[in-house]
Amino acid sequence: MKYLMRWLRDYLTNAFLYYIEKRMFCSSIDNYINLKLKKIFMFLMDEKEIRQLIINLVRNGLEAMTSGKFLTISTYIDNDEVVLTVQDRGNGIPAEILDKIGTPFFTTKDNGTGLGLATCYSIANRHNASIKIDTGTEGTTFHVRFRKVV
Numbered sequence: 001m002k003y004l005m006r007w008l009r010d011y012l013t014n015a016f017l018y019y020i021e022k023r024m025f026c027s028s029i030d031n032y033i034n035l036k037l038k039k040i041f042m043f044l045m046d047e048k049e050i051r052q053l054i055i056n057l058v059r060n061g062l063e064a065m066t067s068g069k070f071l072t073i074s075t076y077i078d079n080d081e082v083v084l085t086v087q088d089r090g091n092g093i094p095a096e097i098l099d100k101i102g103t104p105f106f107t108t109k110d111n112g113t114g115l116g117l118a119t120c121y122s123i124a125n126r127h128n129a130s131i132k133i134d135t136g137t138e139g140t141t142f143h144v145r146f147r148k149v150v
């Protein structure tokens with residue numbers, strides 16, 4: 001695996017633009033993406049993998065929401081660790097499926113592959129990151145926390 005030194009902040013902006021470009025070809029989605037990027041420090045990451053992780057989480061968030069809602073991507077530092085969050089305003093993840101998501105091929109969607117989150121978990125693992133989910137009737141937030149490498 002090739003690791004690159006990058007600012008996640010710069011990178012996210014690129015991923016965001018890339019996603020916007022893709023959305024122009026997919027007019028069925030009419031939600032909005034909000035970026036709240038606080039300055040974070042550099043850390044080792046695989047550019048392609050982190051892009052895939054962000055796209056998978058953003059896609060799930062957009063798919064969970066009805067039109068006219070905002071999805072928020074944020075970065076910040078907490079306790080000397082870089083945190084990336086993707087927050088949607090969907091209906092939340094039902095408690096009975098919460099421990100099944102991330103299992104390869106588990107999907108509740110007619111055209112789902114059930115591979116999005118499984119991929120996110122393995123990418124997070126390779127980056128020594130943890131994924132925490134906050135979910136409720138107001139929506140869902142995925143927190144990806146990049147643990148300190150000592």
Ligand SMILES: Nc1ncnc2c1ncn2[C@@H]1O[C@H](COP(=O)(O)OP(=O)(O)O)[C@@H](O)[C@H]1O
Pocket residue numbers: 056060061064088090091092093101102106107108109111112113114115116117118140
């Ligand atoms: N942001 C979210 N809001 C609600 N449910 C979600 C969200 N993200 C994931 N899920 C649930 O987890 C399942 C698995 O997601 P994923 O692995 O990305 O596969 P897929 O999107 O192809 O179904 C989804 O089918 C959905 O039920």
Ligand SMILES: [Mg+2]
Pocket residue numbers: 056059060115116117
């Ligand atoms: Mg998905």
